[in-house]
């Protein structure tokens with residue numbers, strides 16, 4: 277290229293990109309589809325609103341639900357996902373900037389957060405979180421581990437504690453117990469003094485025991501309904517036929533919490549049981565309580581695989597299979613020393 281042309285090109289670029297714009301690497305979907313639509317791009321660093329924090333992201337959790345968002349199944353106006361779509365809603369990092377009304381956090385605080393799913397933005401070097409959606413990161417675990425906690429641990433907590441009000445001495449059946457939600461559900465049920473029946477495939481039976489499950493069940497060779505009877509609380513993270521077979525195992529007056537669909541009211545009436553479906557809610561206070569239990573070594577976090585941010589599409593492909601042990605996490609940058 278001749279010097280004159282270089283000069284013109286540089287001038288045009290200077291006009292197109294304002295001098296103050298700071299950019300970062302982020303994952304962006306400019307169309308809906310499978311994981312292959314995820315691109316690794318340069319985008320502007322976002323600016324926090326008055327109630328938001330800007331987090332320098334060290335790690336971001338990958339979720340099996342992401343496939344739905346990517347496919348555009350939640351793109352209904354006015355509040356659905358919008359293109360370009362910025363995925364990622366579980367983050368762990370360090371506060372870079374705070375909005376004018378933020379009082380809970382200050383720059384350099386290590387935090388983790390479950391950020392608004394339909395807004396996303398977590399698969400990036402910097403991400404915004406509402407102050408109320410974040411908590412201080414548990415100090416005893418890494419950023420990678422912390423990024424595996426927020427949405428799935430909140431789901432397990434809200435299902436067992438907020439919906440089912442699980443009590444000591446009760447029996448709990450967890451379907452899909454070796455995945456992100458299940459890993460936390462088993463441990464939260466144990467902390468509350470329940471006897472835990474937990475289903476996963478043969479490869480995860482030992483893992484279920486390590487999490488504290490009293491009765492691990494291999495769903496491929498055993499029928500949970502032959503083993504788990506008169507159950508007080510069922511948490512179903514599998515759905516379909518597994519959910520349908522779960523109603524009869526609940527004792528009269530007991531409760532089934534469905535995580536993948538609505539509960540079948542006719543089945544609830546038939547068996548004289550209660551039911552609830554759950555949509556996980558952002559909740560920084562509950563995240564702080566969970567973090568305390570992690571630091572007290574009452575809850576462990578297992579991350580089975582990490583991918584660099586640039587390989588988000590590969591990570592999503594793996595998560596889509598629905599057989600993750602614990603969590604898959606994107607490592608956005610090296611852990612601080």
Ligand SMILES: NC(=O)c1ccc[n+]([C@@H]2O[C@H](COP(=O)([O-])OP(=O)(O)OC[C@H]3O[C@@H](n4cnc5c(N)ncnc54)[C@H](OP(=O)(O)O)[C@@H]3O)[C@@H](O)[C@H]2O)c1
Pocket residue numbers: 339340341427428431451452453454455456457458475476477478479480495513514518534535536554555556595597598599600601602
């Ligand atoms: N309602 C909400 O707010 C909410 C929030 C979070 C997640 N979810 C939903 O909950 C579900 C689970 O999420 P997740 O993140 O925990 O998924 P995940 O990490 O992919 O884990 C799924 C786990 O289920 C096990 N599994 C698969 N088929 C099974 C079966 N037939 N019986 C028993 N276990 C089975 C797998 O173990 P094996 O490999 O051993 O088969 C795997 O460990 C997803 O559908 C997700 O969308 C809902």
